[in-house]
Amino acid sequence: MLSIHINATKGKIAESILLPGDPLRAEFIAHNYLEEPVLYNDVRNMLGYTGRYKGVPVSVQGTGMGMPSIGIYTWELMTEYGVENFIRVGTAGSFNENIKNGDIVLAVAASTDSNYSHAFNIPNSYAPCASWKLLSKAHDIGREMNLSMTAGNVVSCDVFYETEPDWWKKWAKMNVLAVEMEAAALYMNAAYHRKNALAMMCITDHFITGEKATAEERVKNNDEMIRFALELATR
Ligand SMILES: O=P(O)(O)O[C@H]1O[C@H](CO)[C@@H](O)[C@H]1O
Numbered sequence: 001m002l003s004i005h006i007n008a009t010k011g012k013i014a015e016s017i018l019l020p021g022d023p024l025r026a027e028f029i030a031h032n033y034l035e036e037p038v039l040y041n042d043v044r045n046m047l048g049y050t051g052r053y054k055g056v057p058v059s060v061q062g063t064g065m066g067m068p069s070i071g072i073y074t075w076e077l078m079t080e081y082g083v084e085n086f087i088r089v090g091t092a093g094s095f096n097e098n099i100k101n102g103d104i105v106l107a108v109a110a111s112t113d114s115n116y117s118h119a120f121n122i123p124n125s126y127a128p129c130a131s132w133k134l135l136s137k138a139h140d141i142g143r144e145m146n147l148s149m150t151a152g153n154v155v156s157c158d159v160f161y162e163t164e165p166d167w168w169k170k171w172a173k174m175n176v177l178a179v180e181m182e183a184a185a186l187y188m189n190a191a192y193h194r195k196n197a198l199a200m201m202c203i204t205d206h207f208i209t210g211e212k213a214t215a216e217e218r219v220k221n222n223d224e225m226i227r228f229a230l231e232l233a234t235r
């Protein structure tokens with residue numbers, strides 16, 4: 001049986017999956033890192049592939065931008081395809097002077113300004129958080145790979161183009177490390193369905209310094225994060 005937004009037949013998606021926002025990043029990961037990648041989803045061009053990494057089956061699925069979009073894909077992966085481990089591989093903007101472009105942030109928790117939690121009939125004071133199983137494993141693997149990474153609170157926002165220039169400072173004041181747009185919904189879906197989820201993001205721009213990663217830096221930095229996430233998914 002197919003789900004509404006994913007036209008894969010049952011059994012075609014691995015137990016562990018990487019989740020980039022950009023479907024072309026999913027294609028890039030499949031073609032450059034996976035052995036024998038097979039396209040399982042092309043509905044809306046939101047590409048999904050299954051292949052093997054170091055011999056172990058793993059999938060990669062684009063999720064689109066924002067919580068409504070990742071909410072749909074991960075819900076179907078959880079309810080229709082039996083996926084157990086969800087690793088977001090995204091980009092984010094840093095609010096913290098010690099976290100530079102190219103660093104990796106692990107979202108221990110994801111604060112949010114979104115109303116996604118209404119789906120579960122809970123107040124917005126709910127704290128969406130990562131699964132300890134993936135977070136603790138990521139800590140060990142990241143150390144072993146000698147990565148520049150930090151773990152902490154991020155904020156998942158509904159809006160990319162805020163009109164108030166200082167909007168991010170209220171989050172920085174509470175030691176929120178970075179902004180992205182999906183982790184909170186991923187964590188809520190995972191909590192509800194008792195799945196494992198971890199969002200990791202590579203910093204591509206900096207709110208304090210105004211720096212933005214170049215195209216070359218994005219490729220190099222993504223490479224580290226992708227190899228990290230694939231080790232995490234397959235060990
Ligand atoms: O690079 P991705 O994974 O899409 O993540 C970030 O980039 C997009 C905004 O440019 C949002 O989806 C945000 O969460």
Ligand SMILES: O=c1cc[nH]c(=O)[nH]1
Pocket residue numbers: 091092093160179180181204205
């Ligand atoms: O959501 C995002 C992602 C990267 N950089 C940002 O400023 N916001």
